[in-house]
Amino acid sequence: IASAFAMQKAGHFAQAEAIYLAILQLDPNQFDATQLLGVMAMSRRQFELAIEYLNRAIAVNPNFVDGYLNRGTALKGLNRLNEALSSFEQAIAL
Numbered sequence: 302i303a304s305a306f307a308m309q310k311a312g313h314f315a316q317a318e319a320i321y322l323a324i325l326q327l328d329p330n331q332f333d334a335t336q337l338l339g340v341m342a343m344s345r346r347q348f349e350l351a352i353e354y355l356n357r358a359i360a361v362n363p364n365f366v367d368g369y370l371n372r373g374t375a376l377k378g379l380n381r382l383n384e385a386l387s388s389f390e391q392a393i394a395l
Contacts, residue, residue, distance in 0.1 A: 302333045314341060332361045336368055343375050351375040366395045 305320035318341060321334040328334075339354030355372040358365065373388035 302331075302337075305334070306337065309337065309341065317341070330357075330361050332358055332365075335361065336365070336371075339368075339375075340371060343371060343378070346378065348375040348378040352379075364395060366392050369395070 302324065305317045305324070308314075308320065309317035318338065321338050321341075324331050324334040325338075335354050336358035339351045339358055342348075342351035342354060352372060352375045355368050355375065359368045359372065362368070369388045369392035373385045373392065376382075376385035376388055
């Protein structure tokens with residue numbers, strides 16, 4: 302995870318994504334790889350894909366506030382405002 306995150310921070314998104322996906326092949330429930338793929342998808346405005354990854358990350362760690370915040374942002378990007386509001390409210394509740 303550390304090497305993929307370093308690649309991501311350095312702007313080497315394709316390499317980071319490849320590492321995260323390889324990690325998920327070994328462990329489909331690996332939280333960090335899942336949520337970081339969601340963040341990367343969101344930054345590329347691939348909101349549907351981001352929501353898929355973020356939902357998986359939230360399922361693995363339902364107490365991770367940023368997952369709800371990021372999911373709310375992705376939902377807002379799709380103009381799914383009621384769902385976005387609900388996700389933001391879940392983050393506030395935590």
